[in-house]
Amino acid sequence: MKKKRNILFTVFGLTSTYLALSYFAKRSKAKDQLDESLKENAYENVGIPMDKRDSTIYEKYGKRAIDKVLSFGGLIVLAPVYALISLAIKVDDPGPVLFTQKRVGQNKTFFKLHKFRSMKMSTPHDTPTHLLENPDQYITRVGKILRKYSLDELPQVWDIFVGNISTIGPRPALWNQEDLVAQRDKYGANDVKPGLTGWAQINGRDELEIPEKAKLDGDYVNELKAGVLDGLKMDARCFFGTFASVFNHEGVVEGGTGSIQKEEAVQAGFGKEVVVDKSLKKKVLITGANSFIGTSFDAYANKNYADNFEIHTADLIDYGWRDKDFSSFDTVFHVAGIAHVDVDTVSIERQKMYYEVNTDLAVDCAKKAKAEGVRQFVFMSSMIIYGNAGGYNQKKVITKYTQPAPADFYGDSKWQADQKIRELEDENFHVVMVRPPMIYGKGGKGNYQTLSKLAKMLPIFPKVENERSMLHVDNLCEFLCQVMLVGEGGIFFPQNKEYVNTSDMMRKILLYKKRIPVSTRAFNPSLWMLSKTKGKFAKLTNKAYGNCVYDKELSQYPGIDYQVVDLEKSIELSEG
Numbered sequence: 319m320k321k322k323r324n325i326l327f328t329v330f331g332l333t334s335t336y337l338a339l340s341y342f343a344k345r346s347k348a349k350d351q352l353d354e355s356l357k358e359n360a361y362e363n364v365g366i367p368m369d370k371r372d373s374t375i376y377e378k379y380g381k382r383a384i385d386k387v388l389s390f391g392g393l394i395v396l397a398p399v400y401a402l403i404s405l406a407i408k409v410d411d412p413g414p415v416l417f418t419q420k421r422v423g424q425n426k427t428f429f430k431l432h433k434f435r436s437m438k439m440s441t442p443h444d445t446p447t448h449l450l451e452n453p454d455q456y457i458t459r460v461g462k463i464l465r466k467y468s469l470d471e472l473p474q475v476w477d478i479f480v481g482n483i484s485t486i487g488p489r490p491a492l493w494n495q496e497d498l499v500a501q502r503d504k505y506g507a508n509d510v511k512p513g514l515t516g517w518a519q520i521n522g523r524d525e526l527e528i529p530e531k532a533k534l535d536g537d538y539v540n541e542l543k544a545g546v547l548d549g550l551k552m553d554a555r556c557f558f559g560t561f562a563s564v565f566n567h568e569g570v571v572e573g574g575t576g577s578i579q580k581e582e583a584v585q586a587g588f589g590k591e592v593v594v595d596k597s598l599k600k601k602v603l604i605t606g607a608n609s610f611i612g613t614s615f616d617a618y619a620n621k622n623y624a625d626n627f628e629i630h631t632a633d634l635i636d637y638g639w640r641d642k643d644f645s646s647f648d649t650v651f652h653v654a655g656i657a658h659v660d661v662d663t664v665s666i667e668r669q670k671m672y673y674e675v676n677t678d679l680a681v682d683c684a685k686k687a688k689a690e691g692v693r694q695f696v697f698m699s700s701m702i703i704y705g706n707a708g709g710y711n712q713k714k715v716i717t718k719y720t721q722p723a724p725a726d727f728y729g730d731s732k733w734q735a736d737q738k739i740r741e742l743e744d745e746n747f748h749v750v751m752v753r754p755p756m757i758y759g760k761g762g763k764g765n766y767q768t769l770s771k772l773a774k775m776l777p778i779f780p781k782v783e784n785e786r787s788m789l790h791v792d793n794l795c796e797f798l799c800q801v802m803l804v805g806e807g808g809i810f811f812p813q814n815k816e817y818v819n820t821s822d823m824m825r826k827i828l829l830y831k832k833r834i835p836v837s838t839r840a841f842n843p844s845l846w847m848l849s850k851t852k853g854k855f856a857k858l859t860n861k862a863y864g865n866c867v868y869d870k871e872l873s874q875y876p877g878i879d880y881q882v883v884d885l886e887k888s889i890e891l892s893e894g
Contacts, residue, residue: 376546377510381484381553389479396472403434403460403469410460413439416473421490422499424511429482431490432473436461474514486553487513488535498528505536517552520559521713529869530715559711562850583718584872588808591876594800600627602802603647605683606654607633610762611698611791615651618795626803634679644690649802651696652683655732657763669727676731677738684739688747694805695739696750696798701787701811703733703753707866710849710859713785716811717869740809748807752798755813755868759791760892765861770893773824774831780845780863781837785817787867790888797880804878811872814888815881820863826889 404415414435421431437456457465464470477483483490490512491498502508517538518531541552602619604612612631619627630647632639634654644650655676680697687695703722708714724730736751743749758766766788773779789812797812825835848859883891 376549392475420493434470436470484511484513486556501532507535515560586872587875600648609653612653614791649694650687672731677734680735694748699736699753701755702729707864714866751809755787773827778836780841782863787813
């Protein structure tokens with residue numbers, strides 16, 4: 319009898335709570351609508367309402383039912399957490415516990431979004447964090463913790479309950495983020511209800527720039543509209559992926575979405591259309607003997623541009639090169655350097671050598687070239703100056719707005735040289751800064767060779783959807799020949815025409831070897847778990863199946879046509 323009475327009280331309590339919340343939700347939503355009805359909607363062409371466009375049953379009814387259940391349970395379970403956070407905020411910086419922001423909802427209508435206040439009372443209210451000058455100065459001590467673990471978003475469980483947002487969906491833009499709204503229009507991402515978390519959130523979050531964030535939101539919308547099972551599966555991936563993302567506090571950058579767009583966009587290439595004059599003759603000095611890139615360029619130029627180039631090599635191992643006369647050369651091509659290794663195993667003394675060789679030696683060579691009248695200096699920088707690649711199931715796209723942020727001493731040694739050499743440029747000394755992705759080809763060392771060996775050893779391999787920018791050495795050499803004939807300077811991001819999928823590349827390698835490739839997605843859950851651990855296996859997983867690409871816009875230069883080898887041909891050349 320007592321047990322039945324407890325069950326009745328529980329049911330009665332939950333029902334009462336639900337009815338009370340529903341009542342206040344309706345009042346809250348009505349008030350929001352009244353407030354917003356007095357203001358002009360900032361966006362025209364507000365999209366097609368869900369009941370008037372093709373939508374799945376899951377999108378129309380399933381998502382809302384799930385939202386109601388999760389948010390109702392969340393409000394009850396999180397009540398003690400709300401109380402503790404509220405008290406901490408009050409003690410740290412007296413003022414309101416919550417704050418609201420005008421946000422863009424479904425079909426570009428406005429609503430009020432609720433968050434725990436993580437910034438000081440003096441912070442401008444409707445300014446995106448990334449537009450604040452030094453945003454750290456506005457964040458409270460408690461706010462830093464809330465933002466790091468996304469606890470400031472918890473009041474949005476209420477917004478889910480009242481129906482302004484969903485549990486999963488594109489994060490709602492601020493009312494004045496017209497650039498983000500415009501980008502989402504391209505993918506139909508403004509036509510669905512925004513969410514507490516979403517596909518973009520677990521694939522980079524604040525590290526993403528606006529075009530890539532909008533594209534990921536579009537990918538989510540496509541899956542949502544594809545069918546009931548597709549939509550449910552995508553929401554499940556976002557839901558559970560959020561826990562891992564929050565636990566590892568991935569993608570949290572104080573400055574938020576588009577923070578790097580405060581910086582000036584890099585001008586890729588020459589900044590104009592050029593003409594490659596193949597009647598010219600150039601004398602080139604390669605500084606750095608016996609390197610894969612240097613020897614490959616020498617062989618390629620002698621085979622394909624024999625009438626254009628006279629190539630010499632200088633060994634920079636000892637100080638004898640300083641006595642060599644550079645004045646007769648049109649171009650100095652600097653390739654000397656220490657290659658990337660496992661940074662965790664390198665001693666302090668070895669780290670110093672990276673700066674001595676990759677930075678100081680390169681700068682000294684550039685200074686000598688300039689002082690002795692060389693017109694063009696070509697330096698091999700690296701994609702590594704932008705930090706590590708995105709991990710497994712995380713996208714990273716480097717665009718013209720992305721600012722270098724080296725993750726270790728190797729990347730930093732390259733970045734220091736990159737900056738210091740460009741400072742030497744003037745109207746008589748042209749600097750060509752080449753920031754290539756992974757370079758591969760026959761005789762090369764690195765990740766491609768490891769991948770090729772694994773493909774030949776494994777009877778079956780994972781099937782993973784990832785994208786990497788890569789550059790076959792022939793495409794690099796063709797690019798260098800044309801740039802040297804032009805004779806001017808700029809920052810360049812050469813890459814293959816196609817992005818590379820790791821599984822597809824392994825398949826193509828095996829097909830070239832006349833073996834039957836067998837791949838499966840059965841390994842993917844294990845790979846995901848490995849990628850979230852610490853240590854060697856996590857690094858190998860993220861290196862092999864991570865994502866990192868240059869926006870293709872960065873790699874197109876009017877007048878330069880260098881992508882002469884496609885992916886299949888590059889594998890044939892590398893394996894043959």
